[in-house]
Amino acid sequence: MSKTPPKSTKKVAKPSSTGTIKYIKWFWIVFILGISSVILLFLLASWGAFGDMPRFEELENPKNDLATQIISSDGVQIGTFFEENRTPIEFKDLPTHLTEALVATEDARYYEHSGIDARGTLRAIVYLGKNGGASTITQQLAKQLFHGTRTKGWRRYTQKIKEWVIATRLERQYTKDEIMTMYLNKYDFLNQAIGISSASRIYFNKSPKELKKEEAAMLVGMLKNSALYNPLRRPEMVTKRRNVVLSQMEKYGYINVAEKDSLQQLPLGIDYAPEGHSDGLATYFREFVRSWMKKWVRDNPKGEDENGPILYDIYRDGLKINVTIDSRMQKYAEEAVKEHMSNLQKEFDKQEKSNKTSPFRDLTTEQIDGIINRAIKNSARRRAMLAEGKSEEEIKASFDKKTKMKVFSWKGEVDTIMTPRDSIRYYKGFLRAGMMSMEPQTGQVKAWVGGVDYKHFQYDQVYQGARQVGSTFKPFVYATAIDQLKLSPCDTMPRSQITIPDGSHGVVGKDWIPKNSDGKYEGYMTLKAALANSVNTISARLLDRIGPEPIVRLAQKMGVESEIQEVASICLGSVDLKLSEMVGAYSTFANQGIYTKPVMITSIEDKNGTILYQFVPETQDVISKDAAYVTVNLMEGVTQSGSGARLRSGPSNRYDYKNVITGYPYQFRNPIAGKTGTTQNQSDGWFMGMVPNLCTGVWVGGDDRATHFRSTLFGQGAAMALPIWGLYMKKCYADESLKVSTKAFPKPKDLSIEVDCKEFRKSIQKDDDSGDEFGF
Incomplete structure (x- = not known):
């Protein structure tokens, strides 16, 4: 009989829950501490323990420096003023x-x-x-x-x-x-x-x-x-x-x-359009706007505190400046200037190869040194060195020390080594240009080209530069005579020389006997032919009849602010005027005798769109509609048979180098009123051209009057300035969206002055057979 083994008295350990509970407990402690730490970190951060935190107001309105925008009349941003663009x-x-x-x-x-x-x-x-x-x-x-x-x-x-x-x-x-x-x-x-x-x-x-x-x-x-x-x-x-x-x-x-x-697979397709102050469209105009805005912000503070007026900051406040410039027309204007001036410069440089005093003519060595030294005295380099405490001796020496620099060329900037003195002479050799285009009825300026390259030539030939106007001043003489004497374009006057005695009409020293450029003085000419061919003796006869005072008053009523001396020589254009003044004044003729002050800025808005400024048109009746229309009719003769007739030119079968330079053919068929101007020694070339809804002026010349062509072949206004007008208008007409007029100038109802010369001849044959019809 088997025996049952005795039961073990050793106790078997039961699984204890104490360790599990312990681990769970620590897990939750760590978890809660972790979550609490994260929350605490967030709270500390929000309280600023790790550095300043933005206030609610700052979150609601984060501060950004916003560029001021310049918006063209066709809705294009053409520039900005900024600390951050x-x-x-x-x-x-x-x-x-x-x-x-x-x-x-x-x-x-x-x-x-x-x-x-x-x-x-x-x-x-x-x-x-x-x-x-x-x-x-x-x-x-x-x-x-x-x-x-x-x-x-x-x-x-x-x-x-x-x-x-x-x-x-x-x-x-x-x-x-x-x-x-x-x-x-x-x-x-x-x-x-x-x-x-x-x-x-x-x-x-x-x-x-x-x-x-x-x-x-x-x-x-x-x-x-x-x-x-x-x-x-x-x-x-x-x-x-x-x-x-x-x-x-x-x-x-x-x-x-x-x-x-x-x-x-596509390329990047970069179309780089930098927006630095020297880059992009309308650089000279934008600098004008900047200067205008500096004055405007001083006169129009946005508020006041204990320290005085609070001014708008054009570099940070995100203003919007709405301007009259049309970006398309501005582009065409700049293209026309570049296209013509680059070609004209080639011809100028070619002629200068035989000029021992290039780029100057008719000057002595002492006179040339005087020009260079004046340029040094007025240079930005000298001003900067004076601000650094440099002596005049140190400054003078620096201008004769060769240095690396980038210089302008029509093929792009060139890296070179030369002395600053030599660079001044180098730049004096470039021809300059200015161009302005304006709507006569509204005064709105549509294009503004102050020079050939703002980065290297910052002087604005539209608004800053006053130059001798030559024959472009003659329409003021004719308009005054027509307004006072009711003359017709068909009236005839002798081409013979006239003597204006010492003491008469501002002539001082000796009698003044003006000469015609072609040396011809025989016969009679109609006023229309006389203006078309810039016959000086007939301009002088008109001035002798009416005197210089009413001519000066007329120019001033047309917006000319530059000083004009009341002397007889103004009838030939001896006065210096700004291109902007000339365009504003000429527009009066196209606007039926009403002067409209040129407008560049239409409105200013803040960053929220609130209007801060709205322009108010300024107009003034200057001459009668009849006199304005007759003057326009006279100037139409300039482009029909005078110095501006090349605007009508068609293609030529023979190669003509001059035609290549000056941009022929133009082949305009529409009515155009205009006037060329050429000053003494071909220093200044002008062309003022108008169609019913656009008046455009062009000036071309050297920085110094001693920089000029050797002859009138290229040195006349018809060759220097007119081509820019022609190229610009061709581009404008090609852009049908601009709606530049091709129609006739509006004729006043009941015009009291006859402009049809055939009818005029019939009428005077009935009235007078004396042979000296007008008593001149």
């Missing part, structure tokens, strides 16, 4: 493919999180940032707006905490669309392109709305690091980055594979 736009102005590219590349769950992407943050922690960062678009905006560049060490972690706090606040304050727009408006794309609007214009010469998908992808690619992905310096690297963005767009379903593959 930022032009804000709204979300509705962003193309859909731009926002899609941004989300696909920078923040795929942008519309799902509330400022912080938890999944992205966890991934960044696990992979130590090696598998993509965790910054959302909102966090990147927070960094840009309130705490700047990346830091190192422990500060990098506190910065990230601040970034999270600000991001969540931004998400509560703004919509997703607003945050995205603020981010794109804030980012610096380099090359003075701050914000997506500036970047679109500068890199592609278009607005954001016009960006193509591949262009938008390039700009989004730059958001990673614009200094690294700079399309002007590293196009290959930027192309690869752009293609990464396109791949991301395909990954998230914004484009298909075929479209991605097609877009990735």
Whole structure:
């Protein structure tokens, strides 16, 4: 019989719950402490323990320096004034493919999180940032707006905490669309392109709305690091980055594979349009606007505090200046100046090869040295050295020391080594030009070209430069005589010489006997033929009849502010006037005797669209409609049979080098009133040309009057200045959207002065047979 083994007295340990409870307890303690620490960190950050945090007001209105925009009459931004070239736009102005590219590349769950992407943050922690960062678009905006560049060490972690706090606040304050727009408006794309609007214009010469998908992808690619992905310096690297963005767009379903593959094969297509002050359209005009605005802000403060008036800041306040310039007409004007002046300069340089005193003529060595020394005295280099405390001896020596510099040429800037003194003489050899175009009825200036290149020739030949006007002053003489004496274009006068005695009409010293340029003095001429051919003796006879005083008064009523001496020689154009004055005055003739003050700025708005300034037209009745129309009729003769007749020229079968230089043929068939002007020694060439709704003036000459052509073949206004007018008008007429008139000038009802010479001859044969019809 088997025995049952005795039971063991040793106790078997039961599973204890004490350890499990202990681990759970510590887990929750650590978890709660972790959560509490995170909350505490967020609270400390929000209280400013890790540095200043933005106040609610700052979050509501983040401070950005906004560029002042200059907007043309056809709605194109032609320039900006800025500390930061930022032009804000709204979300509705962003193309859909731009926002899609941004989300696909920078923040795929942008519309799902509330400022912080938890999944992205966890991934960044696990992979130590090696598998993509965790910054959302909102966090990147927070960094840009309130705490700047990346830091190192422990500060990098506190910065990230601040970034999270600000991001969540931004998400509560703004919509997703607003945050995205603020981010794109804030980012610096380099090359003075701050914000997506500036970047679109500068890199592609278009607005954001016009960006193509591949262009938008390039700009989004730059958001990673614009200094690294700079399309002007590293196009290959930027192309690869752009293609990464396109791949991301395909990954998230914004484009298909075929479209991605097609877009990735395209070149960048950069159309670089820099917006520095010396770059872009209407540079001289923009400088005029800047000067005008400086005075306007002084006279129109936006408020006042204990320190005095609070002035608008044109570089930071985001004003909008609406101007009269038409961007299309401005472009055509600049093209015409460049096209003609580059050709004219070639001919000038060719002639100067045989000139031992080039670029000056008719001067002694002492006179030339005087010109150069005056230029040195007035130079920016000398002013800068004086500000540095340099002595006159040191300054003088510096002008004779060779140095590296970039100089202007019609083929582009040239790197060279020369002394500053030699560079002054080099620049004196370039012919200058000015051009202004204006609507006579409204006074609105549509084009303004102050010189051939603003960066190198900053003196504005439209508004600053007063030059001798020559025969372009004669219409003022004729208009005064017509207004007072009711003369007809068909009236005849002798070409013979006239003597204006000493003491008469401002003549001092000896009798004045003007001469005709062609040396001919026989027979009679109609007034229309006399003006068309600039016959000096007939202009002098008119002045002798009416005196210089009423002529000066007429010019002043037409907006001429420069001083005009009441002397007989003004009938030949001895006076110096500004091109802007001449265009305003001539417009009076086309506007039926009513002077309209030239207008450049129509209105100014603040960044919220509130109107701060609105221009008020200024007009004045100057001469009768009849006198204005007859004067226009006289000037039509200039382009029909006089010095401006080349505007009617057609193609020639023979090669004519002069025609190549001066831009023939023009082949205009519509009515054109105009007047050429050439001053002594061919120093100044003028052409004033009008059609019913556009008056345009052109001046061409050297910086100094001693810089000129050796003969009138190229040195007359018809060869120097008229071609610019012709090229410009051809371009304007080709653009039918401008609606530049081809019609006849409006004829007053019941015109009391006969302009039809055939009918005029019939009438005078009945009235007078004396042979001395007018008593001159």
